[in-house]
Amino acid sequence: xxxxxxxxxxxxxxxxxxxxxxxxxxxxxxxxxxxxxxxxxxxxxxxxxxxxxxxxxxxxxxxxxxxxxxxxxxxxxxxxxxxxxxxxxxxxxxxxxxxxxxxxxxxxxxxxxxxxxxxxxxxxxxxxxxxxxxxxxxxxxxxxx
Numbered sequence: 001x002x003x004x005x006x007x008x009x010x011x012x013x014x015x016x017x018x019x020x021x022x023x024x025x026x027x028x029x030x031x032x033x034x035x036x037x038x039x040x041x042x043x044x045x046x047x048x049x050x051x052x053x054x055x056x057x058x059x060x061x062x063x064x065x066x067x068x069x070x071x072x073x074x075x076x077x078x079x080x081x082x083x084x085x086x087x088x089x090x091x092x093x094x095x096x097x098x099x100x101x102x103x104x105x106x107x108x109x110x111x112x113x114x115x116x117x118x119x120x121x122x123x124x125x126x127x128x129x130x131x132x133x134x135x136x137x138x139x140x141x142x143x144x145x
Contacts, residue, residue, distance in 0.1 A: 005091065005139050013087045022088040025076045029092075033069035040064050062107050066099035091138070098134045102127045 013019035040061060070093060077089040106127050110119055119126075136142040 007140075009087060013085065018084055019088060022080070022086065025080070026073065026088060026092050029069050029072035029076065032072060033065050036068045037065035062103045063100050066096045066103065070096035070100065095131070095135055095138065099127070099131050102130045102134075 013022075044061060073089055073092050073096060077086045077093065080086050080089065106123050110116075110123060113119055133142065136145055
């Protein structure tokens with residue numbers, strides 16, 4: 001779903017319990033993904049000696065949250081699709097994939113320009129800004145902005 005969202009559909013989905021259930025599933029998936037991300041970050045920070053594959057691990061750590069969220073949302077979408085609409089899940093899935101791609105690209109930039117201190121300090125800000133632009137485009141607000 002790469003088209004802008006029809007706001008009347010949002011109103012329709014919000015007027016039914018299934019829409020609220022989907023929003024709850026999304027919130028739960030994001031919470032679980034965040035907990036997984038925190039656990040991996042804590043485990044990684046406890047290590048005194050870096051792992052030999054730390055380059056790969058560094059890139060993987062950055063995508064654990066959105067990848068876990070995407071996986072959980074995909075499973076929820078498969079489970080819920082049999083019984084009806086999955087409107088909000090259809091919105092959340094490409095946004096999570098966009099976040100995965102953005103984090104990988106920003107991490108790649110850090111690897112290509114290792115001496116750029118501005119890049120290290122602004123990695124999250126850049127990722128959030130690009131993701132916000134993708135989200136605004138997706139919901140149809142980018143032309144107005």
